[in-house]
Amino acid sequence: MRLLVLLAMLQAGCLSEADESTLGMECGPRDLTPECCLKKNPGQWERCTGSSELARAAGVEKTSPLMKAAAVGTVVVMGAQAVHIGSAERRGVELAMDLFKKVEGEIVRCVRRAEQEVNDYHFGGKSPTWAQCQEVKVGERTTWAAYLGLLKHEMAWPCLRKALDKLLGKDRYLLHPRFYVNQQTGAWEHMPEDMMSQIVTHQGWSGLRGTIEPDIVLLDANNVVIHVYDLKFPCPKTNAAKWETYGQGDYWKDWFQGDLYRFALNVEPLLVSPRGGVSIPKGQ
Template sequence: MRRLHPWAVLALSTLLTACYAMDSATSSCQHNPAYCTAVVGEETVVPTVRGGAEIASLNAIRQLLAPDTRARVERELVECAEWADTEVNRLRFGGNKPSRQQCQELLYVDPCGEKVTRAMQLGTEKHLLALQCTQEKLGALIPGRFSLEPRYRYDKQQGGRRLIPEHEARALLRRGCGEELRGTLRPDVVIHSGNPLEVQAVYDFKFPCPLNNEPSWKTYTEGPYKGSIQGDVYAESLESEAALIAPNWGVRQRVFP
C-alpha cells in the first residue's frame, strides 16, 4: 500500500476532527453522521475489515503467532507510533514537541458541539499516519493476520461478539443512523488467526500531549460501558490481551481477559 503524503493526512484530519470521537480519533461521526459521511467512505484514509458478521465459534482452533513474531509485531507498532509522532511534529512545529500550553489550546467547537483542542487534532493526525504505517509493516510481516479498526458489537449477556462489516456501518451513517453504532468497539489494531472474530491481541495507539504525559486507557463516560476502562472492555469482549502503543513509552498497560 502506498502511504498518503503527510500533508494529505493533515488535510484529512481537518475533516475527521470535525466530529471528534468517543471510540478513537478516527471513528467518530456518531454525533452528526451526515456531516462526516464523506469521510467514512474514503478508503484512502485507513483500510478496514471486509467480510461477514458471523458469531465467533468458541471452539475455533487459533493459529497463534510465534513469540518472536509477536515481539516483532509490537516493535513494528512502536516504530510506527514513533514515526507518526515525529512526522506530524515536524510538519506542525518544525520538529519541536508541542508544549503543555499548546496541547491544551482550544482550536474550535465543531458542528457536533465538541470542543476540539490541539491535542485532539494532533492525535487524529498521528493516528492516521500510524495506521498507514501499520498497514505497510504488518502487511509484509503477517499478511491476512491483522485488521485495522474493525468494528465489533459485543453482547455481554449472551457472551457473543459480532463483526460489523464496514459497508454496513457506512450505510447506517449515510442514513443518519449513527446512533445504532453506539456501544460498538473499534480498536486500532487487531491481530487474529485470519478470521477477525478469532482475536489474539488488541492494540490501541495513544499519542499523549505533551509527550511526557503517561498514556492511559480512557474511561467510558456514557453508553453501555459507562464507568468501565477501555482496556478492560477490549480484553473481556474480545477475549484477548489488550495493550497501548505510544511514542516514547512503547507497549504499555497490558490487560488480560
C-alpha cells in the first residue's frame, strides 16, 4: 500500500490510547481507528487492533484467494506530481461527457464488485445484518463493520487503478491523496509522499492532523483537480451513504466531511456506495 517507509516509523507492538486518538484524527470521520491504521500499515493487525488473535486470523486469511486478490496492485508509490486546486479564475477543464460517464460507471462497478466479492467470501453472497455489523469479528476492538469497510476498500483499489489507467492514464487521477493547508500562504495544497513521510518521521501521526484524504481525485490535463469521490460501504447495506461530522478533538470539529472537501478542493465532492452509486447526500 502507500508509503512502505511508514512501516518502519512506528514501534512494534500494540497501539497506545494516545496513538489511537491521533490515528483517528489523522484519518477523519470516515474511518474507524483500526481500519484507518490498517490502511497505513497493511498486515499490521496486532499493532492496529491490539489483538494477537486478529493477527493470527488475518495471517490465515491472507492465504485465501480473497486476500491475495486484495493485495494485487496495492503497493504503489506515487511519483512526484504537481497537483493544483482550481479557483474562481482557474477552473479545471472538465472531461468530455461520454468519458466522464464511463469513468463514473467504472468507479461504481469497482465499488459494487468489491462489495459483492467480500460478501460472497464471508457471508455466502448475503449482506451482513445490522447485528452482525456491530459484532466484534476477532479480538476486542475490530467490528465486522470496520473489518468489512477496510477489506472492501482494499478490494476496490486494484479494480479502480486498472479501470482509470485505461480510461484516463496514470497521470490523470490519484487514489487516496492527501491535502493540507500551507501555513505560509493559507492555501490548500497537495501533500507529496516524501513530505508526508518526513512529517510522520519527525512529528508522528499527530503531525498530519487537519489534513484530508479523499479516496479518488480526477485531474485535467494541467493537473487541476476537477472531481473528488469518497467510497462508502455502509454496514448494513440498507444504511444510507453519508458524510460524517468531525467530532470532539478533531481539527475541523463540527464540519461535515463533504463540506470540508468542497471548501478545500473547490469542487463538489461525491459519495460512491454499492447501493446508491454516485450521489450527493441530501442536506449535506
